[in-house]
Amino acid sequence: xxxxxxxxxxxxxxxxxxxxxxxxxxxxQSKFVRPSVDRPTPDPNPCFRFFDVYLPDxxxxxPEMTFPIVYHLTGLGGTNTQYSMCDQMAxxxxxxxxxxxxxxxxxxxxxxxxxxxxxxxxxxxxxxPTESFNNMFEKYIIxxxxxxxxxKYRQKITADGDAGPFRALMGQSMGGYGSLFFGxxxxxMFCGYAGDSATAFWLLNTNLASPPEPGFPDGNPMxxxxxxxxxxxxxxxxxxxxxFGNGDITAGFFSQAGAFSPIVQGIGPxxxxxxxxxxxASAPFCLAYPFLMADPVNNVPQIxxxxxxxxxxxxDVWQRFDPFVFLDTIDPATxxxxxxxxxAGDDLVNEIVDNVGAHYFSAKLSSMDVxxxxxxxxxxxxxxxxxPMLYCYRFTTNLKLFSGKxxxxxxxxxxxxxxxxxxxxxxxxxxxxITDKALLAIETVDVFGVSSTSNVTxxxxxxxxxxxxxxxxxxxxxxxxxxxxxxxxxxxxxxxDDSITFTLNINGPSAVLQIGKQGYLGFGIGVIGNNTxxxxxxxxxxxxxxxxxxxxxNEGRFEHNQIASALADRGSLLALGVSNAYEMMLNPESFVIxxxxxxxxxxxxxxxxxxxQDTAGVVDPGGIRNxxxxxxxxxxxxxxxxxxxxxxxxxxxxxxxxxxxxxxxxMLFDTDKEPxxxxxxxxxxxxxxxxxxxxxxxxxxxxxxELDGQLVVGYxxxxxxxxxxxxxxxxxxxxxxxxxxxxxxxxxxxxPTDRILEEGAVGIALATIDGxxxxxxxxxxxxxx
Amino acid sequence: xxRLFMRWSVVLSVALFCVxxxxxxxxxxITLVNDVVHNGVGSPFEIPExxxxxxxxxxxxxxxxxxxxxxxTWDLSDLSSTYKTIEFAGNARLVCEPGSxxxxxxxxxxxxxxxRFIVGKE
Numbered sequence: 001x002x003x004x005x006x007x008x009x010x011x012x013x014x015x016x017x018x019x020x021x022x023x024x025x026x027x028x029q030s031k032f033v034r035p036s037v038d039r040p041t042p043d044p045n046p047c048f049r050f051f052d053v054y055l056p057d058x059x060x061x062x063p064e065m066t067f068p069i070v071y072h073l074t075g076l077g078g079t080n081t082q083y084s085m086c087d088q089m090a091x092x093x094x095x096x097x098x099x100x101x102x103x104x105x106x107x108x109x110x111x112x113x114x115x116x117x118x119x120x121x122x123x124x125x126x127x128x129p130t131e132s133f134n135n136m137f138e139k140y141i142i143x144x145x146x147x148x149x150x151x152k153y154r155q156k157i158t159a160d161g162d163a164g165p166f167r168a169l170m171g172q173s174m175g176g177y178g179s180l181f182f183g184x185x186x187x188x189m190f191c192g193y194a195g196d197s198a199t200a201f202w203l204l205n206t207n208l209a210s211p212p213e214p215g216f217p218d219g220n221p222m223x224x225x226x227x228x229x230x231x232x233x234x235x236x237x238x239x240x241x242x243x244f245g246n247g248d249i250t251a252g253f254f255s256q257a258g259a260f261s262p263i264v265q266g267i268g269p270x271x272x273x274x275x276x277x278x279x280x281a282s283a284p285f286c287l288a289y290p291f292l293m294a295d296p297v298n299n300v301p302q303i304x305x306x307x308x309x310x311x312x313x314x315x316d317v318w319q320r321f322d323p324f325v326f327l328d329t330i331d332p333a334t335x336x337x338x339x340x341x342x343x344a345g346d347d348l349v350n351e352i353v354d355n356v357g358a359h360y361f362s363a364k365l366s367s368m369d370v371x372x373x374x375x376x377x378x379x380x381x382x383x384x385x386x387x388p389m390l391y392c393y394r395f396t397t398n399l400k401l402f403s404g405k406x407x408x409x410x411x412x413x414x415x416x417x418x419x420x421x422x423x424x425x426x427x428x429x430x431x432x433x434i435t436d437k438a439l440l441a442i443e444t445v446d447v448f449g450v451s452s453t454s455n456v457t458x459x460x461x462x463x464x465x466x467x468x469x470x471x472x473x474x475x476x477x478x479x480x481x482x483x484x485x486x487x488x489x490x491x492x493x494x495x496x497d498d499s500i501t502f503t504l505n506i507n508g509p510s511a512v513l514q515i516g517k518q519g520y521l522g523f524g525i526g527v528i529g530n531n532t533x534x535x536x537x538x539x540x541x542x543x544x545x546x547x548x549x550x551x552x553x554n555e556g557r558f559e560h561n562q563i564a565s566a567l568a569d570r571g572s573l574l575a576l577g578v579s580n581a582y583e584m585m586l587n588p589e590s591f592v593i594x595x596x597x598x599x600x601x602x603x604x605x606x607x608x609x610x611x612x613q614d615t616a617g618v619v620d621p622g623g624i625r626n627x628x629x630x631x632x633x634x635x636x637x638x639x640x641x642x643x644x645x646x647x648x649x650x651x652x653x654x655x656x657x658x659x660x661x662x663x664x665x666x667m668l669f670d671t672d673k674e675p676x677x678x679x680x681x682x683x684x685x686x687x688x689x690x691x692x693x694x695x696x697x698x699x700x701x702x703x704x705x706e707l708d709g710q711l712v713v714g715y716x717x718x719x720x721x722x723x724x725x726x727x728x729x730x731x732x733x734x735x736x737x738x739x740x741x742x743x744x745x746x747x748x749x750x751x752p753t754d755r756i757l758e759e760g761a762v763g764i765a766l767a768t769i770d771g772x773x774x775x776x777x778x779x780x781x782x783x784x785x
Numbered sequence: 786x787x788r789l790f791m792r793w794s795v796v797l798s799v800a801l802f803c804v805x806x807x808x809x810x811x812x813x814x815i816t817l818v819n820d821v822v823h824n825g826v827g828s829p830f831e832i833p834e835x836x837x838x839x840x841x842x843x844x845x846x847x848x849x850x851x852x853x854x855x856x857x858t859w860d861l862s863d864l865s866s867t868y869k870t871i872e873f874a875g876n877a878r879l880v881c882e883p884g885s886x887x888x889x890x891x892x893x894x895x896x897x898x899x900x901r902f903i904v905g906k907e
Contacts, residue, residue: 430898
């Protein structure tokens with residue numbers, strides 16, 4: 001496609017001294033949309049529709065480099081500049097922390113002349129009869145902006161010339177709607193769609209979720225409109241008129257009507273006199289509404305028994321724009337190749353429609369067996385979207401998710417799977433290596449409606465080695481458990497009976513199990529999103545169907561000597577998740593557990609988004625990740641009745657948490673210790689591997705109990721005192737409460753990493769949430785390198 | 786010397802030379818002189834009958850590999866009824882690329898000598 005569009009970079013904004021990237025405002029004259037309403041100073045061209053672009057440092061320093069591009073669509077009333085500053089700050093920080101790959105962010109301008117915002121669709125509405133411009137925003141984005149950006153900003157493509165695997169969409173509210181709208185209508189063009197509090201769900205799904213009413217046993221098709229618009233009618237003058245200024249909901253409604261159901265047969269109020277449509281009094285055009293009007297001339301809707309009356313033909317038109325409906329037309333396999341993310345706040349006042357909408361949208365995807373992430377956080381419609389809330393900037397979630405997807409583009413699926421019954425024996429000097437970000441999963445055969453079992457045994461004898469990551473080749477993971485969530489289990493109830501047993505026998509004079517640099521070994525906890533460049537950034541989730549894990553260490557060594565934060569190359573993880581039984585047998589005379597590194601016990605967790613993982617080496621106490629709180633099921637049910645679909649209320653009661661760190665200089669078995677029960681529980685095994693061994697090294701451990709309901713940091717500092725020529729060293733245990741009262745307000749009590757390290761702490765321990773989830777984090781001042 | 790039959794899920798223009806009974810009393814032995822690439826579902830090795838015991842040995846002196854490609858499954862259940870153990874010996878390698886699968890019904894996959902089982906790309 002050849003476009004002769006004249007573009008220009010206008011200005012450099014929001015560059016900071018320490019940031020790597022920069023943001024520019026760019027624009028061109030569009031054939032499909034009128035010039036931007038908000039104009040920059042200086043204004044380079046009165047005909048331009050503008051957009052903002054974040055460019056990572058590599059864009060300037062490496063002219064040959066191409067980039068994935070994320071389109072950040074703004075919400076109602078926003079323009080191209082709304083998120084520029086935050087996007088740049090967030091990207092610079094994440095790039096500095098190696099949390100994302102270099103990517104470009106493009107923020108278009110959806111504003112319209114007379115009805116606020118476009119809702120990103122093509123509308124035949126002519127805003128200004130003196131101009132020839134229409135409001136064809138879909139054509140503008142798809143046919144003009146993207147080709148323009150592709151060419152000018154070096155869009156990355158595959159070897160086949162396909163840019164789709166390197167292009168994604170995100171946005172909040174109306175922007176989230178646009179993200180899903182474009183993503184589902186043009187699935188070949190994008191590899192990911194993120195809808196943050198997406199206003200995609202006014203119609204079908206939200207209304208289906210309405211409480212049963214007489215005449216509407218399957219939901220009231222006017223539920224959302226009636227609930228949200230009618231209260232604002234009292235704000236008009238005289239009351240009862242549907243006017244733009246009635247309130248935010250009404251303003252959004254007019255934008256949707258302008259986008260979805262404009263009256264195009266003529267211009268002006270004289271054409272808007274029947275009960276099927278009405279006029280926006282302040283604009284020279286007419287809009288059709290999905291409910292009937294009692295007085296169309298004065299814009300007064302019909303209200304019967306407190307509800308609007310359905311205008312079915314127009315409601316049908318609106319539903320053509322509903323992403324929930326689009327899902328019925330798309331092959332699930334196509335969607336499964338996408339990174340799909342939804343979030344919503346638990347505020348049941350200003351977020352209620354989008355909360356329920358995201359819930360139902362996610363449930364529908366799950367019912368189609370389409371992978372997706374749905375995060376319910378504590379907050380409202382606009383939480384974590386603007387300064388000074390950058391620490392919990394919501395869009396970083398999307399960017400991290402997309403980064404993983406971009407890294408995956410063009411690559412094969414990243415998981416090797418073992419199913420069924422099998423014994424793998426390593427003898428002599430043989431080696432099994434899982435490195436270079438490879439992931440081996442022990443799972444059951446996935447056949448819909450059929451239960452299956454897997455019994456897998458690893459025997460390591462003689463001088464054989466099982467290496468999960470090495471000193472030379474980073475990454476690699478071994479996990480036991482099925483990697484599908486509860487929604488899948490509910491959908492395919494037969495899979496509940498799947499069973500996995502895993503046995504690991506180490507029995508040889510020089511037999512070794514090694515978790516090396518960035519290695520991961522998880523039982524009942526597994527990796528999702530394992531396609532980032534750094535294995536330590538892999539997201540974790542609960543796995544299912546693990547019936548037993550047997551670890552028999554008779555002779556040999558378990559080397560797990562990567563003592564480092566998760567940010568460092570040396571970081572690694574052993575994670576113990578949910579299983580019916582752990583059985584660990586260890587011969588203290590002939591088996592050595594050496595080193596010590598990252599260890600986490602994770603009780604039941606819902607699907608954990610990469611956002612939730614601890615990737616930075618410090619627990620970020622703020623941010624949306626720690627805003628995750630359970631929503632009492634009764635609140636949800638009382639309002640809507642039991643949710644339909646395959647998610648049930650329990651989904652909302654899951655706590656999410658992730659990894660912790662244990663490090664010690666040497667963990668040797670102590671024969672004086674009480675033997676581990678057989679079979680050991682998850683907690684006993686965790687304690688055995690972690691706390692006791694550390695304690696036995698002559699160091700004290702920080703308290704991790706008695707901490708219900710709080711995130712508490714305990715850390716130990718040594719103090720040396722010389723009295724009368726005698727020097728003694730004592731250990732002081734310090735405690736620090738993070739986010740004691742407000743889990744969303746991290747700024748009041750940030751995690752005191754620097755302070756702890758400055759004070760020479762030898763150990764840090766965390767406990768959080770409900771006493772069941774414990775994270776231990778111990779830094780070793782003399783790490784094994 | 787008994788010639789083995791191969792199913793041509795072995796692709797990418799590699800040559801496979803199969804030599805049987807090379808000194809193992811109760812084993813069938815395949816010596817790899819080139820990589821064997823398995824692209825599909827099933828087994829890259831088809832053994833017509835159980836003659837030499839319950840073990841199939843795959844060996845190499847030059848680090849040659851049996852490679853299970855992305856999207857492919859090595860169905861070990863095909864072999865387990867005849868040969869309970871498949872043994873990689875010498876410097877032979879089994880490479881299971883990302884996206885591949887091993888499925889078994891009770892057999893043993895054994896690695897001895899300097900053999901390697903590589904999960905990922907070689």
